[in-house]
Amino acid sequence: MDLGRAISEARPRVVAALAVRLRDLDLAEEAFAEASAAAVPAWRAQWPRDPAAWLWRAAWRRALDAKRRGAVRRRHAPDEPAPAPTPEDGVIAASDPIPDERLRLIFVCCHPAIAADARAALTLKVICGLSTERLARAFLMAEPAMLQRITRAKRKIRDAGVPFEVPGREMWPERLEAVLATLEIAYAQAYEDAALASDGAGFAQEVLRLSGLLAELLPREGEVLGLAALVRFAEARRPARLDQTGAMVPPAEQDMGLWRGGLIGEGARLLDAAADLGATGPRQLLAGIHGLHLSRRDTGVTPWAAIVGLYDALALFRPDAVTAVNRAVAVGEAQGPAVGLAALDAVPGAGRLTNWLPYQAARAGLCDRAGLTGDAAAAYHAALALGPAPAERLYLERRLAALT
Incomplete structure (x- = not known):
């Protein structure tokens, strides 16, 4: 495995x-940054049997050293014995040597004492390791403002x-929206990279796992x-999102035979269970949109009007x-590119979106078709x-080359 990827996945x-x-x-x-720096020469000499465990031990030692050196800190003492595990702990827990505390820390970062607009950003920074620059881009705000928020x-x-x-x-209801927003944004960082080649690659499987844990813990939400x-x-x-050259393939052009039927079935059952609860929300609607794209497997066409x-x-x-912006793209498919462009031009604050890649890609595609x-x-x-x-x-x- 690539050294940088191993560190990123363990983080x-x-x-x-x-x-x-x-x-x-x-x-x-x-402490993790220092351990990662130490891993570079050490792993080149000998690759560890378990990179994540190596990083955990190295970071823990460095953290303890830092605590001992701090003049204003008490000498480190072991934590008090943990209380008896709850059923939730049993679901969240993972095997040693590294306890799996991610869902726990997400709930910490989404504490109601923290400003609502900062909870998701803080969690993505601490747990996912997203740079301040990338966070600012994801939240459509200036980098200095994002740094101040965190x-x-x-x-x-x-x-x-x-x-x-x-x-x-x-106390879960007051934090749940922030927890869901964090997971949704983390997944969006992975989804925008079809090849999973960026530093957000690990978020796809991670959010798949954590969202399943939450569904198990909160089946009535x-x-x-x-x-x-x-x-x-x-x-x-995911398997159909790349062609043989490594280029992204849009949903309407993907080979449906590569779609994973097992995941489609799981998603359908979850969405049906959500519908039975009778309280529609934005994530259910987004799931419905993805589900309509998948319906092409049965009907042969994408129902753009729906x-x-x-x-x-x-x-x-x-x-x-x-x-x-996403609606404008769908309108372009359902009613023609000229109507889609009109919808794109009507997006509030469109002039401020010129440095946002999805906006430029949407405009390029609609203009191309028009x-x-x-x-x-x-x-x-x-773009x-x-x-x-x-x-x-x-x-x-x-697509650019095809224009000429």
Whole structure:
């Protein structure tokens, strides 16, 4: 395995375990960074049998050394014995040598004492290791503002003495929306990279697993079931998202024979269970949109008009640019590229989206289909300048080349 990839894949589990035991988010991140730096020469000399366990031990030693050196800190003492495990602990737990604390730390970072707009960002920074620059891009905000938001959230956890533990079930509702938002955004980082070649590659399987855990823990929460269904529907198409050259393949052009029937079945059962609860939410609607794409396996066509209808419903919950841009693409397929372009131009604040890759890719595709070659080329160039992942870059370059 590639050294950088091994470190990246180990990070969520190791940092979460460190943070819960040290009760210090910054120290956990710093200790993992030092262990990763030490791993480079050590692993080149001899690859460890278990890279994650190696990083855990190295980071733990460095964290303890840092605590001992701190003049204002007490000498390290072992934690008090853990209380008797609850049923939730049994579901969350993983085998040693590294305890699996990720879901626990997500609940910590989503504490109601932390500003609502900072919870998901903090969790993605600490657990997933997303850079501040990438977080700012994901939240469509300036990098300095994102850094300030994360710094304030960490300070709040420290100053408020937020306990590093899964709260009682009676306290879950006040944190659940932030937990779901975090997992949804983390998955979006992996989904936008069809080849799983970026630093967000591990999020796909991780969110697939964690969303399943939450669905098991909270089977009466429609949005929990909706997120689990959404991730399963999206991952079902993963094998068909690349062609033989490594370029991304859009959903409507994918080989349906490569779709994973098992995941489709799991997602359908979860979405049906959510519908039975009678409380529709945005994640259920998103899962429904993915489900309609998958319905092409049975009907042979993609029901674009129905997809537009679900986006219209989603806009009632999320009247934001992301929903509007995706809706415009669907409108372009259902009613023609000219109508889609009009919908794209009507997106609120469209002028501020010029540095957002999905917007430029959507504009390029609609202009291309409308025969506006010059506008399409400009949008393709703009999208390529925004640093797409390798598979998406190949797709955009191919579409640009086809114009001429």
